[in-house]
Amino acid sequence: MTNFSKYSESLKNCVLITAGLSNIAPADCKTLEAYILDKTKQRVSETTLKRIYGFAYSKFNPSIFTLNTLSRYCDYEGWDDFCKKQEAESARQSNTTVDWDLLKTNAGKITSFTLQAIKNKTGIPYPQTIRRQFIDDHFAAFLQGSYTATVIAAPAGYGKTVALCHWVDEKIQQNSKDIVLFFSSSALMNVFLSGRDLNDWMLSLLGYSTEEDIVALLDVRQRKEGRFFLIVDGVDEHMFKNDQFQLVINQLFDIFSFYQSHEWFKLVLTMRSSTWMNYNHMIEMEQSPWFEGFFSQHNQLSNVPLFSVQEIRELCLKINPAIKSFIAVNVVENFNHPLYFQFYYKQHKKNFSLNDVDHVSVYELISNFVLNKVYMGQHSADKIYLIQAIIEQMDFESGVFEASKLDLINIIKQYNHAYLELLSIGFIREQNISRDFEYKTSIEFSNNHFFEFSISRYLLLKNDNLFNIELINAINRYFTGERKLSILKWSIIYAIKSGQQESFQLLSQTRLTTNEKSDLIIFLGDLLEKEFSALKDTETLVQYFKQDCSDELFDYLFGLEFINHDYAKTLHTLLKFELSDKKKILVYTALATISVLGLEMNKLDEYLKILRGFATVSYYEFSVDPLKCINAIFQYFKYGIIDKEFFKDITRFYFRPPLQLERSVSNDLIFLLAAHTLRLCNEPLKTLRFITVLERYYRPVTDTACVYNFFLKRIKTEEYLALGQIKKAMLLYFELDEAYSQAAEAFTPFMIASFNCIKIIVSFNNRQFSIADDTLEEWANLIINEMDYKLSRVYMFAFLLRNQHAVKHSSERVYKHINYMFLKMMSESGLRADIFLKQNSFIS
Template sequence: MISFSPIQFETLKSKVLANANIRSITPGDCKALAFQIYSKTKLTVSETTLKRVYGFAYSKFKPSLFTIDVLAKFCDYEGWDDFCERESVPSEKFQNEHVDWKTLSQNAAKITHFTLQALKNRSGIPFGQTIRRKFIDDHFDEFLRGDYTATVFAAPSGYGKTIGLCHWIDEKLESDSNDIILFFSSSALMNVFLSGRDLNDWLLALLGYSQEEDIEALFDINKRNDGRFYLVIDGFDEHMFKNDQFELVLTQLMDIFSFYQSHEWFKLVLTMRSANWINNKHNMEFGLKNWFTGFITDHDLTTNVPLFNIQEIKELSRKINPDVQNLIAIDVANNFNHPLYFQFYYKQNKNNFSLNNIDHICIYELISIFILNKVYLGHYATEKILLLKGLVDEMDFQAGIYELDKFKCNDLLKQYSHAYNELLSIGFLREINSSNDFQFKTLVQFGNNNFLEFTIARKLLLDNNQRFDLQLIKQINNAFNDSEHKLPVIKWCVIHAVKNGQQESFELLAQTNLNPKEKSELIIFLGDLLQRVCFGSTNAEATANFFKQDCSDGFFYYFFGLELVNTDYKKVLQTLLKFELSDHKKVLTYTALATIAILQLDLKQLEDHLAKLKSFPQDDFHQFAINPLHCLNAIYQYLKYGMIRKDFFAEITRFYFNPPKQSETVHNRKANDLIFLLSAYSTFICRKPHKTLRFVNALYTIDKTSAETSFAYNFFLKVAESDAYFLLDKQTSLLKNNDEISASHKQEEYLFTPFMKSLFYGLKIKNAISSNDYSAINSYLNCLNQVSDESGNKLSKLFIYASILNNEVLLNLDPQLYKQVSYNHTRLLRECGLSVDVFISPKSEVLALKVKVNN
């Protein structure tokens, strides 16, 4: 074995760069450097070897004697031994004569700068375009304020631990503090085993000191000037080592920690995966009180590194492409709060980066790309697939068991041990040891739900001969019940169907047992997916044939329901219009689009959709129990001019005094439900709540099936009924309905779509006004504004504002809230181009005038 000194090797690497006139090496420089070395020495060191030497590629072994000999010859030495001999003597003399804090700082800075540069160059997004993260500063502030010696940043792979730490170290190095930072990644610890040295001695060698010198003596308090020494190790994870190696390094590191923990100037900082912290913190328990574990954001994963928030996503986007103003919906942004997925998206779109084109499909594409590159195209690909299939086979979906006892599946893991270690290293799987004094318990889990759901879907499709059919849907319905994983698994199956030209099976989605919220998410997802298919190149011929036909009834009517209204729902309906629909289905589609325009107070869109509807023959409207064109036109006339169409409300009166028979087919009921609910809410225009109650009672009579079986349909009828009770000041009836709906929301909040929630919070506000509980109004109003913005429901906000402004008691109790609501109300009217006179009652005008006088 050759004598290998890490500090001397670092010096040689620096001399190589100096001789090659390279100030700061990047991966692209390695090829040119290899050519320079060959030109001078006529000996070959490959580009790949140089990438390993300079930290751009992972290496389990030290460089060969040939490599370091060639590098020494490139620097005009006879070889490695000559280099060591000529460099060591003056270095040792210098060490012995100048043992102080400044020397330590200089030597540590060399290593830290090299580590920083290597990690920055590996950043998926160019480091200069990444952002500092506030949680890092908060973490260190609390760590340094307390009586702690060590801290850890623990999070799964891809949470941005390393980049966040690099920013903090950069800022620390630029400051005028007397602190020293010795920073290296865990791959550098392999040198401990390659050199056969103790970790403490190895650190001394890195800093330029001999083994005989005690590092404690170097820290002269007079020269330190209150400076701290930070030992920072990035990526201190089990998968980087063999078991015996990791245990040895951990033991030696804990020896260092235990020796220096009494010195307030010594600080140990580690980053590692959550699973590694969970599995090994028991080895640190003797000094756990000296460990600061940060602010845990996910107790299940023991994670103290948060995902991106919306502000960080916007800041990062601006830094990547300052010329583009990025707009992104909150629900879509939540998929991109994971730094790893954001990085994948950047790599796919770095030439024209913008978040404006992101839809609900992007996250699935990014996950697919990750799995393709890391699982399907990596080492042991076949073994990985067989292992993952075997792990899913061991799960019990009905019992909700998605993590496996390692003891029970150990034979499978041993059979595919190389594949298992690879999947652990990329974070696709993780191993959690939660043993106690009573039992051994180690669990094998997927790295996140996205990986789990993708793997389950692939396994189900494989077992079903890669077909998305009724048999598969029944299997999913039976296996998952109310599981949170059910909808994502269905989405992965739908993506598979599109990529394999199985679009005709979409009509089977009507057979999926989903609650209203899940159905809303699936429909929006389908809208984005079909739009991609329509304009994409995937299966172009199959796609063209798919749209050159009428939708099946099952597929078409699956898209309809007032509960589905959302800002993204328009795209779904517009995609439906690309099919060659029957006139009846076109009328329904434009009616739904017009309904969205009403809720969003978009009169221009409403005019356009009315024009489309008026172009259809009158015969196409006769099959509806209530003419949707008459209903929509009555609402338009009121919004635009404040006009109340008496002829339409006469039609409503005839309807509830002589209601039609109950619809026989599911599809007819589905078509009428939307129009019935639209008509019910339109009755508030004429400000006759008794008319609303009669109409709602008629709907209960003629459509018992929908009222009894459809949670959403019954909810909308209850809310319409409650609004009428509010106007009639029937407090008992209003409170009864409020309590029933509140109980449903408390027990089954997942059933409520964003639009349903906006009506729910509107009802809570009206009930608070009716019962004189004015203190609750402000909190409910904040919730209403949030969910209304999410669903695009401006109409509900407008009428709630009007209800508040019409209440004189609130004006006297909370004039500031009243003033804010008045301002929001007026601004909303102006933004939507609506007349203030139409929506401000005389009483509200008088109260608003009082506010101005009082202020």
């Protein structure tokens, strides 16, 4: 048995080769047991094999019976015969000239084995994965500097291992003098089970005895500028027992310390962010040749970026080359996390495409992950209890969203298996941020999605799983911003799944900014659409859609400020309810307005036909006829005709206004639409007169933060400029600018586009005789790149083109580009350029 430590690795490798296994997983031990029994007629149990290969802990070496059986399986007479032949082979190799090429060959075998094992386990088939630019940048900086070691640190699922595999693959294909020895930390299990030193084990893997000195072998003449890369993947504490992991770290740092004076030696480690944060104090970064990588100021926990939009596109095409179109950037960015992308791929292998992705998809992926990794399998109840215990230790009111490990130590000891599993799947992480005289190790959720999901479930559990005003008040009290929005979304998902959708009218009590409300509305539209598609499974939802949408929910989901293409899906979902004619007219009016902003004249024509199909009496409920507004815009855009019927109605309205006008979201939309439509006639006084009547009989235009007031002030500003009343215009513009400066994050995309339009117009009026080329170029870029609405872009291009002669030193080059973009958009929309170049105004 004295030779076990010396030849154990050789025997284990020989068994795998005989069994035809390139690598071994715990499930393979059962198969291996059957193979050995069939060939030798002697049984080595699955449990024993798991101990030998490091999948189970063992205090003792295998018995002589086990070693003899394994040796016979490999066609040796027994363990003694195996050891003698290994000694003879070692003696033969010792007489062989040891050189750099032999070292490279031996390392190559191990690296190829590791690569193949990792490639076989990737969530997306390895040939369909992509190279990552960050890894090339990382190694370029690492190798250009005088560094010996580097770390690639990121939370679980960031794709650091796959990215590293691509780099190693490419390195091998270059056929340079460099040597790459690449293995995963799971291989280190065997080292500690055998009681060996990591450095000795590494040398024996390469074919050297412990007595030989690798430094003597790697002389300059043989190396010829070659470098030796020792790469260890997944050096994470959850993989080992505490004392084992400390030994791993110590020995790796010993190797680093030993070789750091040799510039040919490079150590590369990958680990989770929590491991790096807990152990990087062992290295004095400023005094040692460690390259930390590109940790950003925004993310000190990871030097691995998430997918860029370009990388997502490249990966999609690699998986399915038939993809021809891509969804909006704001939706794609939900899939910038490699782990979520992997989940999505597993669910859509047969016909992969992101075209069906919406604002609900990422929540479905997280739910699927939690179901499979937390709610199912061993220790599931323990894991759920632990998650609740961690949240109990947080202080929402003070904004403390982490728990002290000391406060949870008894629970962790009691449910240690569940705790280690939550760590290993990356659901939670530990962070040691101790300082002088203070020990502090905190436990937190690994990412915001896991945290927000868990918080939502916790709040619901404490509220008897009811989606009611008490739940809304709790969310309002403790959370703000993106976190609050996400917790609300998780709660809404639960409400629909549990048949509590009747409570959605309570959403009006959620205290969200306008932009957050817009986000929630689009999410709710996607969610209801998906649930509606599966009505056969949800009887309560069938009944929900067989009634009129409540006034509270309808008003919550409605508003000019929300208008964009995603919002159109929410409006179509509303149409699945048994709506009253008034609500249907409002929905189709909003859909028509979206078509106007997108210059989609065919769609606009379709919605006009639908609106004309309603009985005339249905329009008597409106103070201003929305059909006439939409028709007036269509007639002008398509044919350049001013619809006099509409303007007669508006004239009658402001000379004989209703004595009382009910404040409502629907009236806000209709009056704003009418005010914008009035501008077609290019008579600012008419528009201002109409707004004055609204201020007197409907509601005063005061607080700019109010969406209705924002749009009316925006219109008034431009009309005052057209009349030459600069002082009045500037006072209003300053109010708009202040509102935007104080709460830009609350502005919806349509509000931002509208504000940018007036910003350029005001700036032009103030600087028309001294506009520099770069200013015009800046405006052109703003219009092209940051205005998502075609009508806003066309309007601003037309404004600049109409006024180019007012600029004394106008740039011909910039105006040529503006003219080109303007004519291109007109051609694509099938509209006449001369209509838009007339001196008039319209929706912007």
